[in-house]
Amino acid sequence: MGGVLVSVHVVAVLAVVLAAALVGRTAARAVRQPEVIGEILAGLLIVPAVAAVAGHGALAGLLPPDVLDVLKHIGKIGLVLFLVGVAHELRRGSGSLGSRTVGWVTLGSFVPALLSGLVFAAWVLWSDDEALRGGAPALSLVLMIAVALSVTAVPVLARILEDRDLMAGRNGKLSMAAAVFTDSTAWLLLVVALGTASGGWGGVVRSVVVLAIGVALALLGRVLLRGRTSNTLAARFPRLMSVVVAVVALALAIEMENWGLTAVFGAFIVGLSMPNGEDAHLWEGITRPVASLGRLFVPVFFVVAGMGLFSTPTAELPWVAAVLATVLAIAGKVGGSYLGARLGGESRRDSITIGVMMNTRGLTEIVVLQAGYSAGLLSAGLFLALVIMTLITTGLTGPLLSLIDLRARRTAPRPVLEPQGGTQ
Template sequence: MKSLAQHSDLLIAIVMADIAIVLLVGAVLSRLIRRLRQPPVIGEIIAGIALGPSLLGLLPGDLTGRVFPTEARPYLTAIAQVGLLVFMFGIGWEFDKRLLKGRRGAAGAVSLGSIALAFGLGIALATMLYSHHDTVKGEHTSFTAFALFIGAAMSITAFPVLARMLTEHRMMGTRVGALALASAAIDDVMAWCLLALTAAIVTAGGASGDMAQIGILSAIYVALMALIVRPLLAHLTRRMVTDRVPPLYVIIIVAGLFLSSYGTTWIGIHSIFGAFAFGFVMPREPFDALAEGIKRPFDGISMVLLPVFFIVTGLNVDISSISGRGIVELLAILLVACAGKLIGAAIPGKLTGLPWREVGTLGLLMNTRGLTELIILNVGVSLGVLDGQMFTMMVVMALVTTALAGPLLPNAPASPDELADRRAARSTEPQAA
């Protein structure tokens, strides 16, 4: 009897069915989770974990293996990678220097404080965890690689999730909301640079010659993006984009995105950095045309393909494997993750003049990790730095730290315009007899 891999049509059909299952389960859980004042990404992450060995796999009949057979997983991984690269392009493009206007000092202090303390505590935690997680799939992992990666993973703040939370809680126009968003923007750039350095060190394997080569190639890449690609994109945008984006322009951007991702992969610092960098150097003007013709379609692609990334992640998460010492380690990870961001953001926030109530809100906002953390953790798996149990515990940490913010954040008072709209709506309602 032929294996499933030999029935290519059937295998592709299974992959399509898997995507449909992931989308539907994610949509249902996202709607349910919103009632708990949580961002939709929490529901999608839970969906990915639930469809893996943590829940579905516990049922009789190896349902996870049947629904997501081993032969289909490379296809799902490739599809998820496309969604991930498009998403990272969007993060780079959304970085707006205007966020920092009038807030450079305060945002820089909050970002640096939260990263420095989180990174330092992560390194300290790594010294305690390393001896139990120093072997990944039979290969020894160096302490330097493990410690740097844990530190970098603790340092991240999820800019997209944060922006969504601020919008839903009507905090975008508040002082603490604006400061948190500006700090998270700086935080993201610094954390990605830190992770790129970590990836380069891991890829070089400690060899000074390889590390030097990766460093030189990375510097050349950055120079090319800044001195050639950015001006070229600006020129093409001026020539081709007016009030709408032509199809040829979209093709050029998509091709550039994937070529940039290939370039950073070839250098040795992972494809997501190429996608982020290409989005970062992408022009922002004319904003309305680019938002409608590039950003909005790309967001649609991400909305469909990123849930596949969650199931690819969930298939590697087995919460049932955490017991005994693992529970103690998980609690330590959660403590370090929360303390690093809450205290690291609170101290500079207070020094900039925020009252204690807003200081606590700032710390909660900077502690959200969400999807961005999952991206980093998957990089750790692909680099051979995290074993299965460590990966599972870090995913749980990402889920908990993101979920903490929603119920604890205050809703900003409605604006005068919103209050006027509500009064007008009430005045037009039919009076009870």
């Protein structure tokens, strides 16, 4: 009977979380922000809001340990399934441009942002604030913060570009291509950071070996899935193949966690194994339902993250760290991408537009931060400061793009009108 009550309790909590996510998405659309901003805020704030209204005792009753454990699993499952689609989209966007400009924009968007992360990490270590510093090894913490300030969220950027009809334009293509390469490098550095935390340099070697095996599996899967038999099965039984993809992704995610890596790498292995080329449309139809199902339950992931943040008292919110992280993140991404685009031959307006686009962090950043938080690399206060930075930088993308367009219209030369009537 206890199991039945727990199940009913979980379903009730899920209904509340999904309703809150819907409200968050609606509110975000109303103010022309990406929907994920509303979902993140709704997920992170629902737990403190309930505690503030009903008290700590009521919160413990609403989210007892057995229910919270189930929610953690549901949130992780949703995240893994959603990232299968993200990884497939990374492959799809990576082959659109191969020009010299892409290289400059990628370098500009990654290297200065990485250096900004190193500056912020040095400040965290120098401040000697134990609540902010946490207990992570210095090298692991520095790498984790550097990665956090280097990320550009491909899914959120893609959604912003689609909403503004910029995906087919040159700036949109350059931004997406650079974001693909930037995030791929950031994920590799995240492996190193997690590896140094879990077992020193021996952990790094183990993580890199496991990652190499994962890449080999992705390449092997890509070859196998291009075969005629696989394409026939995908065309005839798309729902069954979607189930198979989801099960394999979850199994690999569990295995990656057993090897000391984050579960998201299992999702990336499966997503990267999906064929691109002429079979891309077929396999996109397979991965889309998987990603959509995961997207439905991603807000649960934010609620669990909010439970972790609830341990940080409101009076101790690290506002100085949040402000400094935000300033450095914007300077590194916007400034670096602008410089890279200019070196690549782009105009000033296009360069600043690309810089603003690359400053989008969104869900990808939250996933990276949660991985570092779960591994003990980030303290609750530092995690919260970087979450605030994520929300601000992502939220600025839309308004800044609108401001650039408005300024361009105001400074555009007006057409010369011919006098009516002509000359007699």
